[in-house]
Amino acid sequence: MDHTPASPPHLLVIGGGFAGLWATRALAKSPLRITLLDRSNHHLFQPLLYQVATAGLSAPDIAAPLRHILRRQRNVEVRLGEATSIDPTARQVALADGSVLGFDYLLLASGATHAYFGHDEWAAHAPGLKSLDDALHLRRKLLLAFERAEACEDPAERTAWLSFAVVGGGPTGVELAGTLAEIARHTLKDEFRRIDPASARVRLVEAGPRVLASFPEELSDKARRQLERLGVEVSTGVPVTAIDDGGYRLGEEYVPARTVVWAAGVAASPLARSLGVPLDRAGRVSVEADLSVPGHPHVFVAGDLAAVQRADGPPVPGVAPAAKQMGRHVAASLRARLAGAPARPFRYRDFGNLATIGRMAAVVDVHGFKLSGLLAWWFWLAAHVFFLIGFRNRLVVLLNWAWAYWSYQRAARIILGGRREGEPSGDAPG
Amino acid sequence: MDHTPASPPHLLVIGGGFAGLWATRALAKSPLRITLLDRSNHHLFQPLLYQVATAGLSAPDIAAPLRHILRRQRNVEVRLGEATSIDPTARQVALADGSVLGFDYLLLASGATHAYFGHDEWAAHAPGLKSLDDALHLRRKLLLAFERAEACEDPAERTAWLSFAVVGGGPTGVELAGTLAEIARHTLKDEFRRIDPASARVRLVEAGPRVLASFPEELSDKARRQLERLGVEVSTGVPVTAIDDGGYRLGEEYVPARTVVWAAGVAASPLARSLGVPLDRAGRVSVEADLSVPGHPHVFVAGDLAAVQRADGPPVPGVAPAAKQMGRHVAASLRARLAGAPARPFRYRDFGNLATIGRMAAVVDVHGFKLSGLLAWWFWLAAHVFFLIGFRNRLVVLLNWAWAYWSYQRAARIILGGRREGEPSGDAPG
Known part of the structure; x- marks a missing residue:
């Protein structure tokens, strides 16, 4: 070098x-x-990462190898x-x-x-979402929670497996909570024999006074109502004070919950x-x-x-x-x-703010022009699919979405991982 | 229960x-x-598993949740x-x-x-391919070998990273070797600056006298010639006698190779x-x-x-x-x-034998009717896509294939894993 x-x-x-x-x-x-x-070897389209975590998209749908993107730019060397x-x-x-x-x-x-605001010990109990590996880990955790609830004989334990909390009411937290409610209410319908996935409690917990704090108050209210319509319980104004293996503490209340997701800091x-x-x-x-x-x-x-x-x-x-x-x-x-020319100062060009909430629900704020609901969702979808790198990804992502929304299904509900490296796969059936 | x-x-x-x-x-x-x-929570379409390992398909493309497949069959309970x-x-x-x-x-x-024929210690150096986790592990190993070669300063070490061996000349070994050669020759073209991926040595090693031993000899010969045309070195008649971290021993010859794949037993x-x-x-x-x-x-x-x-x-x-x-x-x-009726004996209905070799190459034997090359490949593709469970998978798989074969690209070249469970993702860029 x-x-x-x-x-x-x-x-x-x-x-x-x-x-x-x-x-x-x-x-x-x-x-x-x-x-x-x-x-990592890929560029990641992070705005759709929550879709990989919630089994709507495959990992390769939202990523492209950096080497491939830059293969024709001869002055660049990519290094892992x-x-x-x-x-x-x-x-x-x-x-x-x-x-x-x-x-x-x-x-x-x-x-x-x-x-984790000085609580690094929460990391083990409340994983966050930044990389594809995080997303696959979270997908595994979410899908396994329903499996554990189904296999569980103890009612209290079962309730804890069906209790989900998303900490943080920003765009990622709102997306995750909305989609999780959709999975529980619609995607898993008819698939279990001992539990009713629709009875799962999906809670979005925000310490501040409202969700989507970077949006105008009017849109925060709309987002909250849309979340509640999807089946999400929204708690604002009370901070999470503890997270452990069995649940979380919200102010004075301890809530048994096996699945806590971190979208706060x-x-x-x-x-x-x-x-x-x-x-x-x-x-x-x-x-x-x-x-x-x-x-x-x-x-x-x-x-x-x-x-x-x-x-x-x-x-x-x-x-x-x-x-x-x-x-x-x-x-x-x-x-x-x-x-040898003078440098110019950076000027940020603000194109507006958009956040999706779940099936056919979103909020959009473009310089005071506000949208919510289905129309906002179409706007959000178009913007995100348009900006996905690479023609192939865009097409496949669109198809996956069309399929998911038409059928209420999520194509990527495959639990991966859990096997240690180097360990043979044993008697993996079929 | x-x-x-x-x-x-x-x-x-x-x-x-x-x-x-x-x-x-x-x-x-x-x-x-x-x-x-x-x-696992899914049924796996195992005949296309090698495509996930070689980054042509995503894991969810060839798998469907068992619960979903059986959701309407009320006399069944699925248990993980x-x-x-x-x-x-x-x-x-x-x-x-x-x-x-x-x-x-x-x-x-x-x-x-x-x-591993009594050599369980080979498992750590030569992973096999049975589950989706195996496939993602193998994908990671194959893609990382090229990355390591690129980063490597020592020529001997570099050669070892660019030396691949697939042990076992059955259908899985032939598919893996053919596709690996295609990746080295075509997919990775122009992406590296210090190595030429096309210089990689891809070797298919079979202890028996010929590859695809379950096929007529004529088709084994055709398969061998098609493999060689794709750039695979085919070694038959000599057994692998050792596999370790640095390479493998074929008869008396020790070959430095960082990537050995097990498709033999x-x-x-x-x-x-x-x-x-x-x-x-x-x-x-x-x-x-x-x-x-x-x-x-x-x-x-x-x-x-x-x-x-x-x-x-x-x-x-x-x-x-x-x-x-x-x-x-x-x-x-x-x-x-x-x-209360008597049981009938099982009778196997043999529909024929087909194996794919790589880009546009395959062999087919249906009751003595033999095909090879491009026509056999179309036959193979149609049969496999037709039998994939679920409409959505079939469509996405077809699109991915069309794209891969049209563009020589492989959509799923995303390295996943390598992070231990529970470990935070650290400063994952972008």
């Missing part, structure tokens, strides 16, 4: 999410040698690996496999992870700490106007890891369109830098 | 593969209470669980979770597992041993003409676990059509038994 003075400058991009990938693609014609480093620390002065990044990558420019776009990637620059409360890097790091003009941060203040509005939100815009802006900053 | 004399007799079916599921469905109208027990031993006299089956299921009639259809499910009846060399139960177990007329065995001799031909092969026929025959035997 040595860089001789004659070769073009080396840009290292950490993270093949929206920010990293969009920056990389925008630099296709620039005189740079680019290395794109990611822990995990960065563990960054030395911005020595311009080196250490990887988990012991190797070291040098760089002339660095774009750190490694995203966010779950935050995101924290920036721990990699940011190794930069040695001030971070905000959520662990994000407060970047300069051109998205470079204070004191290290050759290091940029984009995506969920960047804390960008705006003079004329709230901070830039951690959503896919913002990450793409930041990625493209870093590319523009770098091009300007290489050409 | 108690059975009072007033209720209908209880049939316990172990295994939701072709034999168990076809028997269960054929008993929809019989006065029986049926429990279908399986370790693993049988560990059978007491045919006490009419009880013990499960891994400690519970015990009683039965009046038992159908044991728990299938086959990998056999299948052995019957260990559950058969607990029956206490004589087993054949492969661990299968030699059944009576009506597929019941000698000395235990209320216990039946069907599918890969049953050794059925034929007066007028070779033993019944371990293929899907045979398993379905056996399943239906057990249902007929039971119906006769319940009606």
Whole structure:
């Protein structure tokens, strides 16, 4: 990985999410040698990740191999690996496999992870949703809960297996709770002999005063009513104070529940700490106007890891369109830098806010133009399918959705995993 | 799970593969209470499992939840669980979770597992392919080998990462080797910067004199030539004598290879041993003409676990059509038994033999009518897609195939797993 003075400058991009990938693609014609480093071999369309967790889509439906996306961009090398620390002065990044990558420019776009607000012990009981592996783990957990309830002889135990809680009333929590209620009420209908899946309790728990706090209050109310119509019990204004193997505590009330899903907190990637620059409360890097790091003009941060203040509005939100815009802006900053031109400040272009709730229900807020219900859902579906990378994925995803909504079925209800690596599969039937 | 004399007799079916599921469905109208027990929640279309392993299909494309398939058959209860031993006299089956299921009639259809011919230590280095978890494990291993080769600085190490061996020249071995060569030659084209995936060595190793030994010699020759055209090196007549972390030994030659796949031996499910009846060399139960177990007329065995001799031909092969026929025959035997009629002997109806080799190549033998090449491949495709359970799967599978063959791409090239259960996903990018 040595860089001789004659070769073009080396840009290292950490993270093949929206920010990293969009920056990389925008630099296709620039005189740079680019290395794109990611822990996984694929770019993930994260806005539909909850659909993999709830068995509506297969993992490959919403992911594409980074190598494949970038195969024709000859100035890029994709590398599978995990960065563990960054030395911005020595311009080196250490990887988990012991190797070291040098760089002339660095774009750190490694995203966010779950935050348990100082209760890391909750992680084992309330998994979150960030990667495809998380989604398959969650799918397994949700589907197995109904299986355990069916096999269970003790009524109290059975009730606990049929008690689901989603912690966090943001878009992910709302999507998960709405879809989970749909599965219990419709998808699993007629499939069990000892339990009635429709009797499952699906609770959405939000410590703040309302769900979808980033939306206008009117749409929060609509979302709550749509959730309740789907069969979700919405609890706001009371924080979760404990989560263990048997259930969770909401204020003073202990609720037996075998399945708790975490959709409450995101924290920036721990990699940011190794930069040695001030971070905000959520662990994000407060970047300069051109998205470079204070004191290290050759290091940029984009995506969920960047804390960008705006003079004329709230901070830039951690959503896919913002990450793409930041990625493209870093590319523009770098091009300007290489050409000796001054850098421009990043300006976030807000296209509006949309969240889906469940079968045929969503809310949309585009600069004060508000929609909810079926029409909002069609708007949401069109926007998301349109932005899915790659023609094939889009078509298959559309078909899977059409099928799921037409038939109330979810095609991917296959429990995977649970076998330890290297262990032979034994007497797996048929 | 108690059975009072007033209720209908209880049939316990172990295994939701072709034999168990076809028997269960054929008993929809019989006065029986049926429990279908399986370790996984889905029926698997095993003939296409190699496509999941080689990233052509998603796991849910070839699987359907057993509960969903049987939701309208009211005399069936599906139970997720693993049988560990059978007491045919006490009419009880013990499960891994400690519970015990009683039965009046038992159908044991728990299938086959990998056999390493007394070399169980090879299992860790040469995984086999029986379940969806096996397939995802294999997919991960195959795709990661190219990643490791790309990241590797040492030429000898790199060569070992690009050296693949498939042990066993039966249909599964031939399919895997052919598809692997296709991936190396075509799918990964242009995606790597340091290695040429087309330089990978893909070797199919068969101890016997020819591949596809169950086919006429003429078709074995055709298959070999088609494999070689796809870039597979075919070695016959020499046994593998060792497999370790660094490679395998073929006769006297040690070949460094990081990826060895086991497609050589299948052995019957260990559950058969607990029956206490004589087993054949492969661990299968030699059944009576009506597929019941000698000395235990209320216990039946069907599918890969049953050794059925034929007066007028070779033993019944371990293929899907045979398993379905056996399943239906057990249902007929039971119906006769319940009606007080005599049982009829099982007669295998041989529809012919087909095997696919890779892109547009296959061999077909239907009662002496022989086909090979493109036409055989279309025949094979039509037969397999037609038999896939469920309309939705069939359509999606067809689309995925059309896309894969049109574009040389494989849609499911997503590396999953590798994260231990309960471990948070950390700084998963994007």
